[in-house]
Structures are given as C-alpha cells and as structure tokens.
Amino acid sequence: MTTPSVRRPGPASSRTTPPEGAAAPVATGPDPRHTTERMMDFQGCFGCGADAADGLRVAHRDVTGHEVRTEFTVREAHQGAPGLAHGGLLATAMDETLGSVAWHLGKRCVTGRLETDYLAPVPVGGVLHLRGWCTGVHGRKVYVEGEGRIGGPDGPVAIRAAGLFVEVPEEHFTRDRTAEARPAAAGAEG
C-alpha cells in the first residue's frame, strides 16, 4: 500500500494550516481502544449512520494511508435551491470525510474548525465523490484537507475544504450533558 504524499495546496487558512514543526501523518487505522462498542457500533450518525432516517448516508468507500474516499448521493431532501444541493449539507458530507481521516490516524477527534470553498453547484441525483487527506499533526491537532468532485473521482471539483480536528478524551462522548442543555434558571446571572 502506497501512502500518498502530504499535499499542501488548497483552501486552508492560517488556522487550518499545520504550523512549523508539525509531524507527517502516520496511518494506523482506527485505534481499537477508542472504538468502544458505543462508538464503533453507533449507526445514528447524521453523516453516515444507517439508522439515521433523515441522515446523509455518506458511504465510506476506501482508505489508502491517510487518504479517505467517500460518496454522497444528493437526494431531493438535500435541496437548497430547486434541484441543487444545500451548501450546509455538502459541508456536512465533507466534515464526515475529513473527520474519518483523523480517526484513521488512530485519533479520537472532533471538528474544531471547518472551512469550505464552493466551486460549482451539485445537482440532485448526482453523486459527490469526496476525498480527504491529512496535511500534518501537531499535539492534539490534526490538520486535514479535502475536495468533492461531481459524478466521479475525476469529475469537476464542486467543493474544497480544510479542517482542524482536535483529539478529545473518551469522556467527551460519554459525559451526560443534559443539564448543560437546559435553559439557565430564571434570575441566574450569566
């Protein structure tokens, strides 16, 4: 298996560009210590889960080194303008793809920042072929870039993105945050 070389060009800003001294990515595959039953078997993800009835069902196709390929079939429910995909959902499909790059480096990560460039509209009924790759790792921070092409892996580029993913402890996913989600008590000072 050949690991693709680290690519630097793209839409990244200073906050999504690896700093001086960042390490090259090392693809290990998902760390089994991070993929507990709760995480690994979870099918409720809006991005890719089979149990998410209204989800995007982004299909994970292939992993080569630190590069991940996915596909997003744009359905009528994903429209923004008539017949065209909503940009926010395209960003979600990209988030899903770039996030899985970080997990395939064996890192339990969440999205800290996601930047997107939209280059062409994506029609309903079309398949967006997404690709994400890691540009560097610095401490808890994983820098990822990606692109989505219409109709095939060599089709026209519709979206480009750069993201910063941050490693978190297991507790990030297991902590009960219900109380935090409730409105603050009346009269409480903010």
Ligand SMILES: CCCCCCCCCCCC(=O)SCCNC(=O)CCNC(=O)[C@H](O)C(C)(C)COP(=O)(O)OP(=O)(O)OC[C@H]1O[C@@H](n2cnc3c(N)ncnc32)[C@H](O)[C@@H]1OP(=O)(O)O
């Ligand atoms: C096979 C399985 C597939 C599985 C495939 C899975 C795919 C999942 C795809 C979906 C992923 C999601 O949508 S995740 C859901 C959306 N994201 C979230 O909910 C995250 C919410 N945010 C947070 O929880 C927090 O803000 C964190 C964890 C991101 C950071 O908080 P923290 O842990 O306190 O750490 P903090 O010190 O603030 O940040 C750590 C370092 O990152 C930097 N940093 C943090 N945020 C930013 C930012 N927006 N822009 C620049 N830099 C940032 C800080 O400056 C710092 O740098 P330095 O000082 O170290 O240099």
